[in-house]
C-alpha cells in the first residue's frame with residue numbers, strides 16, 4: 001500500500017505514471033512505480049492487471065515494418 005503524502009495515483013488513474021518510483025533497473029530498462037505499474041525506458045507501460053497502454057512513442061519512430069509486425073501479433 002502507498003505510504004506517500006500526498007498518495008500516489010492508483011494504477012487505473014489517468015495520471016498513474018505520476019506515482020513515485022520505488023524500484024529502477026536502468027540496466028534492464030524498466031522501473032516499478034508505487035502503484036505497481038511497470039514503466040519501460042521506451043515509454044511503454046505494464047499495468048498490474050496485465051494491460052499495456054499504447055506506448056507514447058514519437059510517430060517518427062514507427063516504420064511500416066513495425067506496424068505490420070504489431071498487426072500480425074494482435
Ligand SMILES: [Zn+2]
Pocket residue numbers: 002003004007008019020034035
Ligand atoms: Zn506511493
